[in-house]
Amino acid sequence: MRARDTICALASGPPPSAIAVIRISGPAVTDIAGKLLASGLPDARRAALTYIYDETGAPIDQGIALYAKGPASYTGEDTLELYLHGGRAVVDHALRVLTALPGVRLAEPGEFTRRAFEAGKLDLAQAEGIADLIEAETDGQKAQALRQVSGGLSATYASWRDDLTGLLALVEVMVDFPDEGDVSPEASAPLRDKLSALIAEIDTALGDGGIGERIREGFRVAILGAPNAGKSTLLNRLAGREAAIVTATPGTTRDVIEIRRTLGGQVVWFADTAGLRETSDEIEAEGVRRAIRTAAEADLVIHLIDGSAPPEPPPPLPFGAEILTVLSKSDLSAPAAACADHIISALTGEGLAALEADIAARITARAAAVEAPVITRLRHRERLLQGRAALASALATLEAGDGFELVAEDLRLAARHLSALLGRVDVEDVLGAVFSAFCIGK
Template structure:
């Protein structure tokens, strides 16, 4: 368990279900006053871990607010490690507002901040930081592949792996330090140091393999990036609208309509994709259009796939200095020309769109496949693992003294500990928990 900040002495309350109106609303409390808060509204404390029918009254006036279910979960065996209570009420706006007003009028009870319930679970040792991030990803998951990856993270897969890695480092450190204790016995000292190096070498290979898979894991979280480029009036915005099946970009006959980047998030065969509409590439007519073209080229640099759109009746090859990202030429306005190419589409008739979607889906699957099995799925995870890997490689340099080997192993363990929040993560806590909704 990590020391809790002083702010956690309050009992917090929030709506834990979706925004009203709804059939049912769940209002959650956590803190030392949870039990007396339940008594104040229900007149009694229900048996622990058993949902009980109750009539909820405003303690200030004894007016009945609603009837529903009350649930009390005493700590430490609760989601936050504290006493927790839930009120299941009807999901109308007036009911929810009246309940929250009555609850926050009680001494020591206040509305929760973003992610504060999960923050308390972290400080109580109920979750490590990697699992917290997995929970945030699970809430935000748009596709089935993202859901599976996030569920594994929230279930503690990375935390378990890091714990194993740190245990292996501890064993290697013990051997390195033992070689110091037996420095006057050359054979014993040399054998202990060699075993320490062997353990570090095996761990280095395992972490390096995890890092190799990390790109797929990060991309699965963020989405397969498709950037649509081409000259003005090539049909870029029409294609993006067709892929999104709604009007996300303005389409006109006027060249240069799109000036800025327009992104749409799609589910392609269970894999997430981000398709970006861009300004047409040409000699810009003004400063605004020139900036749009600059942004288009910059976004293409980070793309997993660039679609170069060119009208079939007036083919335009992609610029020679275009991004080195994988590129596919697509002829548009196929209904206006008898010419064809490997990929010819018409957003007017729908011709070729199914084949293009299948192509993008196949490329996305190839890029993101295996991302669900990755354990390092955030840039923060990867950066810490790279620091640990560097420390292990220094420990394996021939001729390094046992003292330096032990120190590098300590640094590797510390870097891995930052992944799960065991050490030195205070500077990232606010950023991580602020991504949650209030009721989490």
């Protein structure tokens, strides 16, 4: 079998920088240290100040070398990290020399973490958490990613998988060893109870309102209202720039325009939408349809009303969205405060601070409404839905008395979906549960 490549990459930010970290992992680490480091291979987990040379003996830089011997390393392999001065010439020289060595190449995106996953250092959910932690821009995203990296979400998934493994082991015994004294004829009753309990736990997780995905990707706020209510002006004020075209002509905004903000430690996407009205203009009518669809997918709807115009009723939205009623153009009139949650002037900024604080408080409350850990990716939600469907099928088959063989097949399918959440699919777990719990073959 061909020896595995040794990989290297710049693990810190692009140069120039104060320090550049070059990470190396694989079977050639010991040889690399012997050829390039004046100190030779450092003692494991002890930083060594050393000169780094190229193949001609010319110095690349003086820096710190840190060695971790596998499997006690991030990737499970021998790894070497070089802490160098962060100039572009230093980094380019080091990587050029490394990749010229036999069996050494630049790492592909995510390859260090993939090797860690393959070595059993972390599961797939934790690996996704590392990616989220690297990309985190808010306190909420960082906290959620840290919980995932530390195994909080994995522990929940693993618990369900273990429960399912036990159920499958019990059913397998009923199928393969119906005459064994260890198997009770009334075993289907507790099996139904355990199946129902597991389905209920998964339903609770799926009923989180998508909070984990919202924290990761951003909460959605749609700005709705009649034409010329001041929606685009409000969006520009929130963005701090001219993100949307503002004119006195009704129907200027035809498509959804989004800007990104951070409020209450969470990412919030504000969407300017076409004015809501009946129109024969085909393009504007499509804009209105998109406005309604955007509001249907939003976490909060700002119903913006022109305070200088006659009062208007709330928009007829075909869903139960949370609506925040806001009167605009307070610089042109003095509307009654009783008919709105906020009164603002997007042109002058009056009332904007209070509006932003209210939105931030609502988003923060929603983010904290579900107990962590929560589902963080669409991949997780889809697998749980598929696993839940298989469990429901197993329960229905069990209640109909159609045979344990069909129940076992549904449970195996559910187990594959739950195992895929962690990147593990292993029938040996089922075999181990059968032998340990039922003493078969003793």
